[in-house]
Amino acid sequence: MVISIPSDEAVVVRTPDEFLAMPEEYREIAVRGMIVNTEGELSGGDDYIQVFLPLAPTAEERQVCAERAVEEYDHYKLGKAVLADIGIDTSYMEAQTLSERNLFAGHEFHTCTTWAERGIFSYIGEETAMVMISEFAQSSYKPWANAVRTIIQDEKVHIAHGARVCRNLARTDEGREQLQNALDRLWPGFVRIFGSPRSERSKLAVRFGLRQTTNGEACDLWRAKVTPRIKNLGLKVPE
Structure with a gap:
């Protein structure tokens, strides 16, 4: 017998055992x-160590990159623990190289070559993560929501450091040109993070209380958040 979740039913899943007893469509999404x-x-974490740290112009900035990497690895361990509780082992990810992982495969983040791109990545790009994590913090699966809430403050710091890098560069014409070039190149990858705006899976995630917005709505929310930042730096929002 296949058990589904009625469309008018609020979903609250408090424990791994309750999760494993949920319908397959809920568990899969x-x-x-x-x-x-x-x-x-x-x-x-790998981005901060392998990509951004070598670009850092000073020892202070290298330290910042290293500190942010430690936080990202801690965030990974939180997710790993929540998944382990429902029988999913993520240790295979640790054996993969950065380029082998599927999440941003082919995206431009892992080939950042300038300090301006490092700044744009954190100030504009990491806001994509903040949008999604803020939704996950309200997830109907409570162990996941609780784990993610501890990540939000760290992510705010990551974005703040990107803001500092961008503002420092935006003080000069040359710096603003570097930032605009970085933004133009990385922007399509940021947008792709949200997936297809026509995704039926994202609609189901909202229905099940796993997310608050669909892919398209989340992307629109991100654009609304970052557009004032971009204009404040004297840059143009990419088409």
Whole structure:
């Protein structure tokens, strides 16, 4: 017998055992979201160490990159623990290289070559993660919601450091040109993070209380958040 969740029913799942007793469609969508985010946190740590730290112009900035990497790896471990409680092992991710992971495969983040791109990545790009994590913090699967809430403050700091890098560069014409070039190149990858605006899976995630917005709505929310930042730096929002 296949048991579905009525469309007018509020969903609250408090424990791993309750999760495992939920209908398959709920479990499948929840697991996918948790895996994508957990993999992204691990790749985020690798980005800070392998991509951004070598670009850092000073010892102080290298330290900041190293500190942010530690936080990203901690975030990965939180997701790993929540998934382990429902029988999913993510240790295979740790054996993969940054380029081998699927989350941002082919996206431009892992090939950042300038300090301006590092700033744009954190100030504009990491807001994509903040939008999604803020939704996950209200997830109907309470162990996931509780784990993610501890990540939000760290992510605010990551974005703040990106803001500092961008503002420092925006003081000069040359710096603003570097930032605009970085924004133009990375922007399509940021948008792709949200997936297809026509995704039926994202609609089901909202119905099940796993998310608050669909893919298209989340992307619109992100655009609304970052557009004033971009204009404040004297830059143009990409088409």
